[in-house]
Amino acid sequence: MWAEIEKYLPLFESAVLNTADGEGYPYSIRCRPELDRPAEIFRIDLLGETDVQAGPASLLFHNHDEELWNQKIFLLRGRLEESDDGHTFTPEKFVPSIGTGGLLGTVHMIRSVRRASAGYLGRRNLVRPSIPWDEIEALKKEA
Amino acid sequence: MRDVSTPEEWRGSMPGHREESAQDVAPSGGRFALPPEVDEVFREFRTCEFSTLARDGTPITWPLITLWQPEEQRFVLTTSIGLPNKAFNARRDGRVSLLFSDPTASRLDDPPAVLVQGDAVVPEVIHTSPYDLEEYWQRTWRMQPAGKAYGSNFLTRSPMDWYYMRLYIYVRPRRILVWPGGDFAKQPEEVDHVG
Numbered sequence: 001m002w003a004e005i006e007k008y009l010p011l012f013e014s015a016v017l018n019t020a021d022g023e024g025y026p027y028s029i030r031c032r033p034e035l036d037r038p039a040e041i042f043r044i045d046l047l048g049e050t051d052v053q054a055g056p057a058s059l060l061f062h063n064h065d066e067e068l069w070n071q072k073i074f075l076l077r078g079r080l081e082e083s084d085d086g087h088t089f090t091p092e093k094f095v096p097s098i099g100t101g102g103l104l105g106t107v108h109m110i111r112s113v114r115r116a117s118a119g120y121l122g123r124r125n126l127v128r129p130s131i132p133w134d135e136i137e138a139l140k141k142e143a
Numbered sequence: 144m145r146d147v148s149t150p151e152e153w154r155g156s157m158p159g160h161r162e163e164s165a166q167d168v169a170p171s172g173g174r175f176a177l178p179p180e181v182d183e184v185f186r187e188f189r190t191c192e193f194s195t196l197a198r199d200g201t202p203i204t205w206p207l208i209t210l211w212q213p214e215e216q217r218f219v220l221t222t223s224i225g226l227p228n229k230a231f232n233a234r235r236d237g238r239v240s241l242l243f244s245d246p247t248a249s250r251l252d253d254p255p256a257v258l259v260q261g262d263a264v265v266p267e268v269i270h271t272s273p274y275d276l277e278e279y280w281q282r283t284w285r286m287q288p289a290g291k292a293y294g295s296n297f298l299t300r301s302p303m304d305w306y307y308m309r310l311y312i313y314v315r316p317r318r319i320l321v322w323p324g325g326d327f328a329k330q331p332e333e334v335d336h337v338g
Contacts (some may be wrong), residue, residue: 016192016242018202025260025318026194026202026240029327047328056201060192064206066248068189068287077201097205110302113225117305120224124267131307132272133300139273140291143284 001094002040004074008061008100009035011072016060017044017089019080021051033059033089042089044080054082059089062097072099174216174337175319181334184257185211185218187249189286191241193220195232195263202240203232208286209241210279218259218314219279224269225305230312233263239314244325248286256325261316270309 014032021027029050033042042059046052057080062073076091096105121128177185190206197203210219218241222229233239244256273280284291294303320331 016204016244018192018194018204020196020200020202021260023238024196025238026196026204027260028192028194028202028204028240028242028244028258030242030244030256030325031327048322048330050327050331056197056199058202058204060204060206062190062192062206063245064189064247067289068208068248069289071206073206075204077197077203113223113305114302116227117223117225117308120227126269128304129269129271129308131294131300131304133294135272135274136294136307139277139280140284140295143281143291 001091002037004094004096004100005035005076005091006037008072008074012061012063016062017046017052017057017080018060019052019057020055021053027051027053036088039088040090042091043085044087044089046087052080052087054080054087056080057089059091070099073097074100175316176335176337177213177319178321178334180251180255181257181319181321182211182213183251184243184246184249184254185209187251188243188246188254189248190245191243191259192245193229194240194242195229196236196238197232198235203229204242205229206245208279208283210276210282216315218261218316219276220312220314221270221276221279221309222312223305224308224310227310230265230310233265233312237262237264239263239312241314246325253324256322256327258320258322258331259314259316260318260320261314263312263314265310265312268311270311271307273307276309276311 017031018028033044059076064071075095077093078091081088191209192204193207194202194204207220241259246254293306294300319334322331
């Protein structure tokens with residue numbers, strides 16, 4: 001996990017910290033987490049007053065270009081803790097996505113989504129639907 | 144005619160089907176008095192960071208394209224059945240949020256950041272026609288022209304067919320917080336309801 005984090009972290013200027021608020025709804029804010037590699041944590045300075053709660057949390061790193069392309073995305077699942085020194089996030093799992101899994105990761109993802117879609121249909125005893133490609137191409141031309 | 148096995152499951156792709164109505168899809172959160180700059184964020188930001196809750200309570204967050212439908216006071220997001228976890232999460236626990244914090248490509252000058260917390264409903268209908276949510280697909284392809292390549296030629300259609308098998312995620316806002324200038328060091332302002 002740490003090799004991937006160290007590899008991809010420099011690609012991002014900020015991240016989105018996701019926790020839950022007091023009513024259990026997801027609550028997200030953008031922040032600039034600082035990696036403390038020896039301690040294997042991120043230190044997060046929550047600048048303003050927020051409804052962020054310690055507990056299960058995640059950090060999303062993502063960016064894209066002006067045409068919503070060349071995306072790079074990964075998610076860290078973990079826990080947010082609060083102490084006198086501020087907030088720290090301890091990652092427990094690296095979840096790769098577009099642009100952060102390498103070529104093998106891309107191949108794996110395409111195979112995985114095909115399997116997942118087959119599983120989704122299979123569990124509901126549904127036949128794989130045909131796609132109306134003519135409608136898709138017609139609407140693409142309008143766009 | 145499309146390949147369907149259960150008309151109820153596939154009514155979304157059948158001629159004459161009854162589309163999910165606002166009443167079907169989520170409890171009303173009331174009407175919000177949206178400041179114009181917040182409305183612009185909903186329309187112009189390319190993605191939001193959409194969070195659902197995993198079984199262990201961890202918010203799982205991914206960037207997604209959204210469609211804001213002001214008349215219905217709801218957002219519509221979609222996901223492929225090949226990436227169904229966010230739909231499974233939202234069906235198990237409808238508490239979700241959308242953070243608009245990345246203004247890249249929006250062409251907005253000093254936009255606020257906006258957090259929408261709301262309640263989601265994910266019907267079982269699997270949509271394959273883009274005309275079921277025409278405005279969403281027009282918006283997607285306008286913002287992401289390279290995305291038109293998905294399934295654009297015969298060779299890629301079979302491997303990419305899952306991309307167009309879509310579940311719709313309807314979100315009714317219950318609370319909207321705004322950070323002017325996208326400055327999270329400031330206290331957020333809560334958007335009032337109308338009336």
